[in-house]
Amino acid sequence: MNIPTTLSRLARCGLLSLAALLAGGPAAFAADLQVSPISLQFQAREQGQPFWLSNSGTQPLRAQIRVQRWSQAEGVDKLEPANDLVASPPTVEVQPGQRQLIRIVRPQTQPAPVERAYRLIVDELPPSTAPQAGASGAPAGLQFLLRYSVPVFIAPDVAAAGAPANAASAAAPGSGDALTAQWKPAAPQVLEVANAGKARVRISRLIYENAKGEQTELVPGLMGYVLAGQRMQFQLPPAATRLAPGGVFKARFNDNLQEQVLRLAAPTS
Incomplete structure (x- = not known):
């Protein structure tokens, strides 16, 4: 459908x-x-x-x-x-x-x-x-x-995961630190995000900040989830075609209202 x-x-x-x-x-x-x-x-x-x-x-x-x-x-x-x-x-x-x-x-x-x-x-x-x-x-x-x-x-089982039984983060959603992304600038432009963590990460308010500190808002609200140990592709809006190389992607992860850098690998065609 x-x-x-x-x-x-x-x-x-x-x-x-x-x-x-x-x-x-x-x-x-x-x-x-x-x-x-x-x-x-x-x-x-x-x-x-x-x-x-x-x-x-x-x-x-x-x-x-x-x-x-x-x-x-x-x-x-x-x-x-x-x-x-x-x-x-x-x-x-x-x-x-x-x-x-x-x-x-x-x-x-x-x-x-x-x-x-x-x-x-x-x-x-x-x-x-x-x-x-x-x-x-x-x-x-x-x-x-x-x-x-x-x-x-x-939530993952702490014993099955090999973590201490009192690990406070065992049931908590993942962190943006577990994410890496690859920008594929060939049309249609795609941002592929991989999650190496043990819990999902929800991504919202995606922006691109160029080398001069100027920001372009690409996704104003919720973009989607990347599940634990998996990767997801997100198609970028037409504004992405005007982005200058050398900048960084930033987004909000889970319930954190502060934008953080989304680590980016080298672009591929």
Whole structure:
């Protein structure tokens, strides 16, 4: 399924993507389906966490919840079905003004030396009864179905990682220090970022600072995640074609509001 660039970026960063089903007639949209929280973090041996669906609309809604293993292969996100993390129940109906508890459960808590990543996919399902047709015989309006893609992380087990049992950083997201990047200036320009750490790094507000200290903002908000031990490619905006060599890329990593240098390897064609 093709998703607009902005929504694709939001989906990578743990927000929603939107699937619209055209049904004819005037457009009408309300995000009646809500989810909470927008990300989940399991400790290394934690077995379950709550996840909530709520319905702010006036009609019942149905939703399907799936868990998929998240990896990054050849610089792109890859999702595949997971059986070591499950949603219970997998389908629900939420009444107007109500909310429904979903348990996200690990059947077995197998230790892992690096953080594991998943996506919780929540799909709003079509209503069980079709909307009434208008005078022309066409459906009454434009029907939108929401899809949420919620990131889920399981912290590495300190013993499996060979770290001291009291290591405070074992369950914490990774640091920008574990990242290295390669700028590929051939069109379309790509920034490939590798993460040598044991936990993911979330990258936001990417800027380029030239040798004179002048800055060009390339990505004002969230850019995406680089998972533990993996690499990800990010296509740069057209403004990158005007960047002069000899500068540095800077970005915000995880919850740090201060831009830091993203270590850059030599450009390649």
